[in-house]
Amino acid sequence: MIPPRFEYFAPATIDEAIQILDRFEGEAKVLAGGQSLLPVMKLRLAEPRALVDINRIPNLAFIREDAKSLRIGATTRTNDLNDSDLIHKRYPILSDAAYEIADPLVRNMGTVGGNVSHGDPANDLPACMIALGAIFHLRGPKGNRAIPAPEFYQDTFVTALAPNELLHEIEIPKAKAGQGNAYVKLEKRVGDFPIVGIAANLLIGSKGVIQAAGLALTAVGPTVLKAVEAERHLVGKAPDEAAFARASEIAKGIANPTSDLRGPAEYKKAMVGVLTRRALHRAADRARGGA
Amino acid sequence: MTVHGGIGQAIKRKEDARFVRGKGNYVDDVKLPGMLYLDIVRSPYAHARIRSINIEKAMKVPGVLAVVTGKDLAMANLAWMPTLMSDKQMVLPTDRVMYQAQEVAGVVAESRYAAADGVAAVEVDYDPLPVVVDPKKALEPDAPILRPDRKEQTNRIWHWEVGDREGTDKALKSSDVVVRENLYIPRILVSSIETCGCVASFDAMGKLTLWMTTQAPHAIRTVFAMVTGLPEQKIRIISPDLGGGFGGKVPVYPGYVLAVVAALKTGQPVKWIEDRSENLQADSFARDYHITAEIGATKDGKLTALRVKTIADHGYTDAAANPSKFPAGLFHIITGSYPFQKAHVEVDGVYTNKPPGGIAYRCSFRVTEAAFTIERMVDILAHKLGMDPAEFRMKNFIPSGAFPFKSVLGWTYDSGNYPAALRKAMDLIGYDALRKEQAEKRKQGELMGIGISSFTEIVGAGPSHTFDILGLKMFDSCEVRIHPTGKAIARFGTKSQGQGHETTYAQILAEELGLSSEDISVEEGDTDTAPYGLGTYASRSTPTAGAAAAIAARKIRDKGQKIAAHLLEVGPGDLEWKDHKFQVKGVPDKAKTMQEVAFAAYTNLPPGMEMGLEAVDYYDPPNMTYPFGSYICAVDIDKETGEVHIRRFVAVDDCGTIINPMIVDGQIHGGLTMGLAPALLEEIQYDENGNIQGGSFMDYLLPTAVETPKWETAKTTTPSPHHPLGAKGVGESATVGAPAAIVNAVVDALAHLGVTHIDIPMTPWKVWNILHQKGVA
Incomplete structure (x- = not known):
């Protein structure tokens, strides 16, 4: 990859990440798995001034079910959906999609949060999120907000996510019998x-x-x-x-x-x-x- | 007694010991002190006048040392260079760009990143010109002339024909049945795992060393000497390990020349490595033949005549790498496995605003296009006659007793047994049972098809009376030296790109010299050390350099026999070469091994004999070799989506004597996959403005293991009568033979709907569209 010069940050918390994003006023991009971002940087179609690497933020990668919901953290790898018995047994739509996203190398790096927040109409997970009635949890300088998946997607590569916000969790209604x-x-x-x-x-x-x-x-x-x-x-x-x-x-x-x-x-x-x-x-x- | 690693043994490849550990040495691994990096400004337009190039901003980018433009090259008379087809090609344009992604300027910098930043800072002002994308439109009278530099003011590069025009017309008119079809074989790209690149370095004495991704280092050195005026002894080309070539590393690309110019200009070594998009968008393409074929038969199914007209899209310059006499390559092998009474072929080469080429992608100079055409047309005709395609082929094959066989278009096939190969393939796949199943499935509305391709190849270019490239005869060479301890080094004029020469050449020498193949090292690719040869492409290495190895070894044996006689105190005539030893006739225990003879060659020679034990052979093959095979493919089609699933694929190949069965199988597996690729997936398309569609691996889809069926391979063996080992080439057979088998299978599945042809790649929507029109989907 031979992109132009950029700054690189590896914040330790979500809030710190948001501060950096805020500071760059739309000219910083979040780096999660990098599987969509790096190809466009490589081709110099995107030239962000800064990358905010969220991979070192603790507790952002998880798949867990509580009394009311299935919760998936933003940096959960696509392949983690494949490896999860919970997903296979109770939310097979997600393993169906995860299994067919790109190839194992991409799935090992690419994240669920990145896949759903990129706004690419050809990404596979957004349709699954809409069908499941998912809610996306975003955090920005002004605090938290929750957006139902269908309202998140506005146009090609345009979503409800502000440049200084981070999608940190996906909440899916708990699977029911039937x-x-x-x-x-x-x-x-x-x-x-x-x-x-x-x-x-x-x-x-x-x-x-x-x-x-x-x-x-x-x-x-x-x-x-x-x-x-x-x-x-x-x-x-x-x-x-x-x-x-x-x-x-x-x-x-x-x-x-x-x-x-x-x-x-x-x-x-x-x-x-x-x-x-x-x-x-x-x-x-x-x-x-x-x- | 067999030698270790002799001919016919499936030994593991010697070179893999480094490749599988990531220890290969490729061009991009070459790092020299003070080395600079070249990156290239490329045109966004397919056809435009260059108003101006402003390099000021680029020169201010930190790390950028130089920007080279066409004007700089023109001063040294280097703006244009000759192609291998005696056309000419721009190194950099002085006034016009002719295709999207064409090189416009070179930026040299201290780091790869600075070079890329410099490229982004070069400002080029273009004035777009009318674009010609369709070669048929290029031939219309009002088409813009793309090459005003030529004397002939037309977009027709050349017209070439062979055969009996009137006789073919007459034979077709008097045939009971004639079918005609338009076949387009689309533009595709080689997509080697390693892209092209080089490192150019001048030493203090002005000698150029060029590490280069080339399949033909010696010929390229000669061309470089002639183009640049550098004396040939001051050019050393080293082709190190190559990550695939497939014909794409035969041409001289502008980047190579630019790197040399940049090294000269800066006085420092310069590296140029193209990225994947550059490789896909600007390097030489393959195929792009628009074919119209007519084929006739009697009503009882005997083939009569074949007429073929073709428009060949060569982009803006004819940069194919064909033997000089044949602008359309060996396309006139198109009568294939059948004895036609009459045939006529004509081809028009045409300029368009696309990258240049016409290279032979895993192909002996257009034999892929030829085999596809004949095997498609024979199938169409069989269906028209209501005959089973296997039965129709059996009825029409050149009989096995007719070899050597002179084809109506002038080739002399060395050997063959076509019915045996097809019979074997039919038995392996269970042809009759598949036909029964197909009939059942058809009743239930399911779509299943069976396709055959019984191709004939033509490889091993070639005999000096017919074959040259820019005047250089297409021989090849081997030089063998045996050391005192009985170990040997052999060097060749060819250059492996993954074929396994280090193993197979050693096996040939082991067999011929009675040494272990482990004890023979093989070197290629360094023009300062290897004997001259024309390189590796078109399946020519075993037919030419492989033969040279055998002959060189036999020259060594001739001298060795005299030394052995001296050691055994008998006359040379009393000895015979038997069981890989020099034996006294009838006395097997009185013998000398090659090891013993080698030691004596340096220590205890007969009086008056020259020291040492070595030989060289420059082999001029008396004829081409003609490998062949029969492939059968069975497909199922999803009638709702149009997806084609290859259920089975049986490949029976005959490449004469087999040097290493494992390597041959590897070649067949790879070749079949590269035959599947254009049949189902690959095609480079352009929009009306000449913009390439899909110039990256995100859109240009290569097959993966998932699309690739389990290849079922088998062999028949019909040795070449003129090759010293009976061997023929095999590297490309499968790529040549496979596409027609797959198309024939898909068309066979749809034949009851009146379908006669589907152009490749057979995408799901092409198939669905037919099903939709026929009311099935």
């Missing part, structure tokens, strides 16, 4: 960004009817997209092919992909339909106790 979820990704080659990715989360009640649904789309719009109408359609329906096919059609309707090296827009839109059906079926299978 809940099942899945992330399905279509990629041109393993490790690539998705052509299309679909995150689906279903809560199926004791009478076999969908009580709650979360559905979000990766890489088919300026940001990750929450398929609100499709979610609404699913609630109250039996988890069957008819309901899923209709939800897929509705989801397809909100997809607004662009043509690029990962396929023409028409294809991507069609794949939203195919993958949404597949993701919903897998989520429903898991809700019923399947793998």
Whole structure:
């Protein structure tokens, strides 16, 4: 990597990190795993004056479940989602996604916090966070605030995160009985960004009817997209092919992909339909106790 | 009695002892005292006039020592250099840039970082010009002339044809069945794990040492001498360990010349190492052939004639590395494994605003394009006739008794047994059972296909009567010296880039000399020490330098026999070389080993004999060698997404005598993966403004282990009758043969829908689009 000169800071606390970010008035970038930041610095597409390395801040990497929530710390490595039994058993959508992000080298370095806060519509974890109803906890000079995932994403690489704030924790509602979820990704080659990715989360009640649904789309719009109408359609329906096919059609309707090296827009839109059906079926299978 | 590490033994590669421990010595490992770094300013435009270049700010960047522009080079008459195809190429432009990422200026600095900062500070004012991206449009009358420097005011570089035009027309007209197809073989890039680079250093006596990523150090030294005017003995090119070449390290890139100029200008050593994006965006490309082919047969399925027209996109200069006589390389091997009555091939080379090239990517000069075309067309024709593609090939192969076989376009195939290779592949994959399964699956609406490619290769360039590069005949060489203790050193004119020469050449010499391969060290790549040769590409090392090793060893044996006779006090005629020893005929226990003879060569010679035990051979092959093979691929297609899954791939190769079976298998595995890559993934595209699409590994996707199926390999062995060991080249066979097998399999899966061809790479959306149009998806 041959970037221009920059300053480097390794703060020991979140507050210290925020002070430095504040001081550089938008010209400092947070360095977590560096897997998105360093490539753009290498190409000199980003030339931050300073990097604030948060890897030495204690207690920022954790996966734990309490009475009400699953909590994931910002510097938790993508691969930690893969290695966690808790995630595999109770939140498999996250291990689905983590397993398909880039390659093992990237997953060992890249962080969950970095993946969700970068604002790249082709990153895989944001859709999972929306489908799961996650809340992002941010801290800035004026204190803490909590933002629901769908409100966090504003435009391509534009999020609710201010330049002097740090996303330090992700809170996900605790998994319930009858809940099942899945992330399905279509990629041109393993490790690539998705052509299309679909995150689906279903809560199926004791009478076999969908009580709650979360559905979000990766890489088919300026940001990750929450398929609100499709979610609404699913609630109250039996988890069957008819309901899923209709939800897929509705989801397809909100997809607004662009043509690029990962396929023409028409294809991507069609794949939203195919993958949404597949993701919903897998989520429903898991809700019923399947793998 | 076998020698340790002789021919046919699957011994481990000697060079891996350093490679697997990270102890290789690559160009970027060369560090000299006072060494400076070169970085290059590149054009953002595909075609533009340069109004001005302002270097003031760059020269003020701390650490920057010099900025070299085209004007500086023009003063030394170095702004242009010749290509290997006798075209010319800019080292740096004086007035116009011709493709995006073209070199515009060189910045020399004390550190790599300062050099990059200097590049960012060079200000270039461009005036964009109309861009020509499509070679077909480049040939239209109103197209802008891209090379006004040439006498011929046209974008057509050359027109080349071979064969019988009228006879082919007539034969096609009288054929019962003729099919025609347009095939595009897209522009791809070699993507060696090591990018290109060099370190240039002048000593106090003005001698240049250039550590350089080159597959052909000797030829490059000669070209350098002719271009720069430096005397050839004052140029030493060292090609150290190379991390892959595949044809991409044959050309002379502007960066090499700039580093030499920068070293001369600053009086200090200069290192230039291109980064991955530069490698992808500016180095020579491969393929980019727009082919229209027509093939005819009688109604009972006998092939009659083949007609091929091709537009070859060469970018802004023809920087291919073909033998001089053949601007389209060996493309006229295109009749492949079949005895046509008539054939005609014509190719037009065309200029566009793209990087130059036309290099042979793991390919003997366009044989990949040729094999793809014929194996595709034969399949299309078989489907049209309603014949099984295997049966159709069996019916049409050159019979095994017909070798040496003279092809209708002028090649003499040395040896072959095509039905045996295909039969073996069919047995291994269980062809008939797969066909049954396919019929069942089709009834259930599932998509499964089986594809065959029975290719013929042409490698080992080449005989001096036909093959030269810039006049240099395409021989190669070996020099062997046996030390008093019976250990040996051998040097070659070739240059391994991962092929394992240190092992295989030692095996050839071990076999021929009766020494252990462990006791023979092999060196290549230093023009001050190695004998002259044309280098390693186009699978030529074993056919040429491998043969030279055998002949040089036999020269040593001739002298050794006289020494052995002296030691055994018999006449030389009483001895025979048997069981790797000089034996008295009929008396096996009265013998001398090569070790004993070697010691005597320095200590106890027959009276009047010259001291020492060494030999050199410059081998001029009498013919090319023609390896071949039959590949069968079975695919399943996801009809909802269009994804192609390779279920099985069986590769039966025949490369004549095998020196090291493990290395051959490694070559086949790598080659198959490099054949899979363009079939499914790789393509360099440009938008209408000549902007490269996907000039980094984020977008230019190489296959990984996940996409790569389990390659099932097997061999038949049909030795070359003219090579001293019976060996043929094998490095590229799989890259040449694999793409057609994969495309044939995918098209076969869709044949019942009326599909005859899909251009590579067969992306999921191309397949889905067809399924969508046919109402399947």
